[in-house]
Amino acid sequence: MKAVIRPATSGDVVLQSLAPACAWEGTGALQAELCSPASLDPEFFSSHPGVAVAVVAGDGGKVGSVAAYLEQPGQAVIYERWVTGPPQCWRLAFDKLLGELRRLNVRVVRAGTTRPVLRNWYERELGMSVWRELVRYERDLGGSHPSHDRRRGPAAIRPAVLERDRGALEAIWRAAPDHPSITALEDLARLFPARFAVADLHGAVCGYCFSYVENGVGCLKSVIVAPAKRGRGIGRQLVADAVAWFDELRVPSFLNTEVGNPVTHGLYTSFGYRRAGSFVVLERSL
Numbered sequence: 001m002k003a004v005i006r007p008a009t010s011g012d013v014v015l016q017s018l019a020p021a022c023a024w025e026g027t028g029a030l031q032a033e034l035c036s037p038a039s040l041d042p043e044f045f046s047s048h049p050g051v052a053v054a055v056v057a058g059d060g061g062k063v064g065s066v067a068a069y070l071e072q073p074g075q076a077v078i079y080e081r082w083v084t085g086p087p088q089c090w091r092l093a094f095d096k097l098l099g100e101l102r103r104l105n106v107r108v109v110r111a112g113t114t115r116p117v118l119r120n121w122y123e124r125e126l127g128m129s130v131w132r133e134l135v136r137y138e139r140d141l142g143g144s145h146p147s148h149d150r151r152r153g154p155a156a157i158r159p160a161v162l163e164r165d166r167g168a169l170e171a172i173w174r175a176a177p178d179h180p181s182i183t184a185l186e187d188l189a190r191l192f193p194a195r196f197a198v199a200d201l202h203g204a205v206c207g208y209c210f211s212y213v214e215n216g217v218g219c220l221k222s223v224i225v226a227p228a229k230r231g232r233g234i235g236r237q238l239v240a241d242a243v244a245w246f247d248e249l250r251v252p253s254f255l256n257t258e259v260g261n262p263v264t265h266g267l268y269t270s271f272g273y274r275r276a277g278s279f280v281v282l283e284r285s286l
């Protein structure tokens with residue numbers, strides 16, 4: 001059996017991958033095999049333990065790969081979807097991946113997507129259900145919302161010094177535990193250019209904001225202010241600092257925030273962010 005290289009068509013949409021340049025045509029002789037996650041992304045998988053599966057055709061051609069990384073003991077996140085073949089390729093790849101995760105005692109697997117078609121596929125074919133639904137906001141480069149003058153406020157915004165600030169940061173994070181943990185943010189900071197800013201109010205850390213840039217796009221990953229200090233302009237100072245950083249680097253940026261969070265809409269739109277669809281995180285137990 002030979003791989004046929006052809007342009008992707010609209011019928012392939014469910015199969016679209018991050019590298020959708022080719023699609024597999026044919027019916028049999030496909031096999032899912034474990035492969036090295038580092039072959040997909042050496043940098044990422046050097047700091048995240050993970051599992052990867054390649055779908056290989058009878059003639060040895062690689063049809064695509066899927067991978068998951070272990071976020072914490074018992075919990076995995078689907079990392080990439082590069083399967084470019086027909087639906088049975090996807091099933092083959094994911095069945096193998098989920099089987100391997102089960103073998104590693106993973107109990108919960110999650111996957112995030114902005115694409116409705118992929119969400120449907122995860123729900124229908126993998127039996128996943130929505131764990132969290134987030135709104136995506138995007139901001140173009142520059143624009144008519146100068147941010148630098150919005151940094152004034154009651155707190156001093158300074159870089160986090162983790163050896164010293166870790167306890168305070170973890171206490172603040174515990175007020176919003178759905179956000180990535182401090183350790184998860186440190187992992188991201190090892191992989192990408194990042195800005196970890198804290199709000200220092202008279203010597204006490206009362207909030208933080210973590211942003212990073214990947215492939216020329218900024219992500220405002222997490223901003224939290226200690227509950228007792230909210231409503232005084234500190235969240236705005238932290239967001240202003242992140243936005244000023246994106247502007248300095250001349251990158252557009254995005255963020256995902258909880259549907260129905262009453263605070264964030266006004267906050268982000270005032271910096272020129274606009275709603276751009278939703279980001280859904282699905283999960284299933286194994």
Ligand SMILES: CC(C)(COP(=O)(O)OP(=O)(O)OC[C@H]1O[C@@H](n2cnc3c(N)ncnc32)[C@H](O)[C@@H]1OP(=O)(O)O)[C@@H](O)C(=O)NCCC(=O)NCCS
Nearest residue numbers: 176223224225230231232233234235236257262263266267
């Ligand atoms: C979001 C958060 C960081 C805001 O911090 P904050 O210090 O309270 O925010 P600020 O006082 O600077 O207010 C900034 C803007 O938020 C909005 N806002 C603040 N409190 C609000 C409220 N109770 N209701 C509606 N909007 C509100 C306003 O637009 C405000 O702008 P204004 O200064 O023009 O009034 C804080 O509420 C928080 O930590 N929430 C939990 C974690 C979270 O949801 N993070 C964001 C998700 S990505």
